[in-house]
Amino acid sequence: MLKIVITGGHATPALVVAETLRERGHKIYWFGEKRAHYGKSAPTLEYQIIPAMGIPFYSVISAKAHRGNFLKTLFSLWKLPVGLIHSLFMLLAVRPDVVLSFGSYVAVPVAVAAYILGIPVVTHEQTAVLGLANKIVGFFSKKIAVTFPASSRDFPPQKIVITGNPIRGGFFKAGKKGRRGKLVLFITGGSRGAQPVNKAVSEILPVLTKTYMVYHQVGLLDFDELAKKKDTSYQVVANYTPEKFEERLKCADLVVSRAGANTVLEIASVGVPAILVPIPWARGDEQSQNAKALADTGLALVLPEKELSGETLLSKIKYVTAHLKEFASCAVNAQNLSSPQASRKVADLVEEVAGGR
Known part of the structure; x- marks a missing residue:
């Protein structure tokens, strides 16, 4: 030992x-x-x-x-x-x-x-x-x-x-999405949350919940404020355990996320279409490079933070929703990254x- x-x-x-x-x-x-x-x-x-x-x-x-x-x-x-x-x-x-x-x-x-x-x-x-x-x-x-x-x-x-x-071995195993009345949108800003993403989501939440069941990992800083929003199609949590994060990701039809290396590779392993919002101040602009690597496989779109707003995020979400099959067909290419x-x-x-x- x-x-x-x-x-x-x-x-x-x-x-x-x-x-x-x-x-x-x-x-x-x-x-x-x-x-x-x-x-x-x-x-x-x-x-x-x-x-x-x-x-x-x-x-x-x-x-x-x-x-x-x-x-x-x-x-x-x-x-x-x-x-x-x-x-x-x-x-x-x-x-x-x-x-x-x-x-x-x-x-x-x-x-x-x-x-x-x-x-x-x-x-x-x-x-x-x-x-x-x-x-x-x-x-x-x-x-x-x-x-x-x-x-x-x-x-x-x-x-x-x-x-x-x-990354956790479970990401390489098929998830159980089942059939629901609404598509599942998983939004995550990492363990500490992403306040610019949270703000944009808050602006368009009534529109999102008409089409999606939204699971939102907001971090501790914005949790109290966003938890006040009452909607049966919106579930907010400060942080997920690694096991619960894996479960949410595998059951999602679409993910909105930062572009940390670990999260990008987890998304690639699961093969779920994604909209990535890289942190602009990351050293060497590393998150933009991570996001580009996944976008180059065809599985993701990149939304720079300087362009992020409720309107631009909603536009990206609508586009991916309309082309889910095309994005999902790129899953095999993406899985080669992990x-x-x-x-x-x-x-x-x-x-x-x-x-x-």
Whole structure:
């Protein structure tokens, strides 16, 4: 049995690999953040889920670069040495055999501390565009698992293993849509919600519910306001568990979503037509690239946030609704983007690196 610390900001693929490793008999510890850094502070997805899974959760102190806010970034820098020392003590308490990182600034102090203590680090790069945090973590890593070959160019080739992005195995199995009076529209902005998408949906909700049964994952920040809208064809929730998210996606006729790598690959695996609204401030415009990859298969339309309004969103939804069969026929092309063996490959890599200490 290995003792494995998992850390990083991409919680969804990390949870999938954590389950794979636990099934193999390994002990998992989670080093993460309890609350988000940006916007109105809200609990992170991992803090809502991990303790309930029986996985020990350790809170990490980490610094973050705030785009366009030099003073806020400068103030955040004091957390660098504090976070490193804190991570050293946490790792000494746990004494893991290996650290598995899933990117983002929260992983940096943990990876550096592990390197200092001689604990091997494996990192997974989820997106096609490499961020600063993973460039730093990659330097201290023995092996780097990547989803897209394009993201390997910034690392020594001997460190790279192409694994794909881990997603829940259920996404590769046929869903049970059944027959209903209305089509099902699933709207999601990710675990923290997407306020511009929520606003646009709110403007056109009476029109949507005439045609669709709408399931809307709004995040915590907009939940109270949108929950006031009473309609039997509109179900609003702050967040779904991974299992419930999978169920909703597989039963949908159409999805409106942000374009994070994990969500895009889940949509591709299920083969459900989508309208993607990329986050415009994502590093390297990575979400636009993710959205383009799915749109190029014919399964999705892209709606830039600068063009997003109730009117433009409704226009896209009506178009896809009128051409559902044509979009659905592209599902096979889209499914080629995802890898059902990704979680197993990452778990194999972790065991290999831990065994070679």
